[in-house]
Amino acid sequence: xxxxxxxxxxxxxxxxxxxxxxxxxxxxxxxxxxxxxxxxxxxxxxxxxxxxxxxxxxxxxxxxxxxxxxxxxxxxxxxxxxxxxxxxxxxxxxxxxxxxxxxxxxxxxxxxxxxxxxxxxxxxxxxxx
Numbered sequence: 001x002x003x004x005x006x007x008x009x010x011x012x013x014x015x016x017x018x019x020x021x022x023x024x025x026x027x028x029x030x031x032x033x034x035x036x037x038x039x040x041x042x043x044x045x046x047x048x049x050x051x052x053x054x055x056x057x058x059x060x061x062x063x064x065x066x067x068x069x070x071x072x073x074x075x076x077x078x079x080x081x082x083x084x085x086x087x088x089x090x091x092x093x094x095x096x097x098x099x100x101x102x103x104x105x106x107x108x109x110x111x112x113x114x115x116x117x118x119x120x121x122x123x124x125x126x127x128x129x
Contacts, residue, residue, distance in 0.1 A: 002035070002114040004066060004104040013123035015042060015093040015101065020078045021118035024085040031080045032110035040074040040091050040121075041066045043100035056094040066102040080109050088122075099129045 022034040039061045044050040053071045061072035074091030101121055108114040 002105040002108050004102055005116065005119065007101045007103070007119075007121060009099045009101070009121070009129070011128055012097050012099045012126040013121075014095055014097055014126060015040065015073065015091055015121055015123040017088055017090050017122040018074070018076060018103070019086060019088040019118070019120040019122065020076070020116065021086045021120075022078065022080070022115060023117060025080060030111070032108065033113055033115040034080045034109050035078045035105045035114050035116060036080075036108050037106040038076050038078065039072050039104040039106055040076070041070040041072050041102040041104065042093055042096065042098040043067070043069050044071050044096055044098065045069050049096060053094045053096050056092075059092075062106055063104075066104060070100075070102060071096075075106075086118075093123070097126045 025031045059075050073093045076089040105114050
């Protein structure tokens, strides 16, 4: 594993997508610090809701959970050779409302460290925390 970042949102939401941004390949001499495989985890406090999300998610995440009440809802792969260095991926939270998420970088393109220039979590607004 190469790292993870937690996101505490100011409002509740149903996550629907994630955007990953790294420096463009044409603007650097070494693109190998770009993330490759990433996982998106959300906090689901209710055990029945957590079981429902796990049954509906249809994704397999590597490694241990990021926390007791967290469920992996998506895996994405950032492509370092794409012309567009800003890449958006759909994720399926199975309609679950959350205000906490963790993005885990599982691998990168070869460097000992990983750089994330910008991370955006998209979703349907569900009101104040």
